[in-house]
Amino acid sequence: MRYLIAANWKMNKTVAESVEYIEKFKPMVEDIHQVDIMIAPSFTALSSVSLELNNTKIKLGAQNMYHVDRGAFTGEISPIMLKELNVEYVILGHSERRHIFGEKDELINKKVISALEYGIRPIVCVGETLEERELGITLNVVERQIKMAFAGVYPDIGLCDIAYEPVWAIGTGKNATKEQAQEVHHFIRTLINELSKGNDETTRILYGGSVNENNAKDLISQKNVDGFLVGTASLDPEKFYKIITHSLEV
Numbered sequence: 163m164r165y166l167i168a169a170n171w172k173m174n175k176t177v178a179e180s181v182e183y184i185e186k187f188k189p190m191v192e193d194i195h196q197v198d199i200m201i202a203p204s205f206t207a208l209s210s211v212s213l214e215l216n217n218t219k220i221k222l223g224a225q226n227m228y229h230v231d232r233g234a235f236t237g238e239i240s241p242i243m244l245k246e247l248n249v250e251y252v253i254l255g256h257s258e259r260r261h262i263f264g265e266k267d268e269l270i271n272k273k274v275i276s277a278l279e280y281g282i283r284p285i286v287c288v289g290e291t292l293e294e295r296e297l298g299i300t301l302n303v304v305e306r307q308i309k310m311a312f313a314g315v316y317p318d319i320g321l322c323d324i325a326y327e328p329v330w331a332i333g334t335g336k337n338a339t340k341e342q343a344q345e346v347h348h349f350i351r352t353l354i355n356e357l358s359k360g361n362d363e364t365t366r367i368l369y370g371g372s373v374n375e376n377n378a379k380d381l382i383s384q385k386n387v388d389g390f391l392v393g394t395a396s397l398d399p400e401k402f403y404k405i406i407t408h409s410l411e412v
């Protein structure tokens with residue numbers, strides 16, 4: 163399994179700051195070929211970052227998209243707009259989309275189907291809140307989110323990646339332990355094997371939630387952790403680079 167180490171910059175970095183980052187980061191990773199590296203900047207920086215990443219192995223991602231290709235959807239961005247900029251990945255169902263903007267499983271499913279139609283690889287985010295973990299329903303929540311996100315496309319799960327991001331670990335500095343991560347990742351691996359009838363060998367199960375240069379090695383040494391979706395620590399090219407190099411050591 164080829165690891166994916168992905169940066170989600172969220173609502174950070176202007177165009178100038180994004181370009182400055184990429185110019186610094188490109189030479190740092192030019193000799194790294196063993197893992198996939200993806201960066202998802204803000205929508206306003208996609209075009210400039212796309213030009214910067216031309217002729218590199220670093221993949222471009224978007225942080226969200228709508229499922230319709232054009233029309234009266236004020237404030238939304240379509241898959242054809244992303245394709246035009248060479249976007250290869252799209253993060254869907256991030257907990258900030260679910261909890262701040264009220265995105266439901268049904269909408270996330272439409273977006274997954276649309277991304278697949280347009281040849282953009284979805285990274286579908288799942289994960290429980292602190293309350294759900296304390297109620298002991300973490301695996302039930304993750305199972306529901308996965309079954310609904312991929313409804314109608316189970317045979318194509320291998321064209322997607324999944325990010326397990328416990329909501330209580332996002333941006334809090336309190337990451338899941340390697341045992342907590344492995345338990346859920348193993349559950350997800352078993353579930354997607356069942357749903358895809360054993361066809362899937364290409365879905366990466368990423369961990370996200372306060373990943374940094376100090377905890378990355380421990381987390382990625384777990385059998386079913388196939389990469390990371392990094393928020394805060396990815397905003398600093400040195401820290402993101404260190405996370406990448408730790409993933410080469412396992």
Ligand SMILES: O=C[C@H](O)COP(=O)(O)O
Nearest residue numbers: 170332333371372393394
């Ligand atoms: O998409 C990234 C995740 O939400 C993790 O964010 P974080 O690394 O700041 O906790």
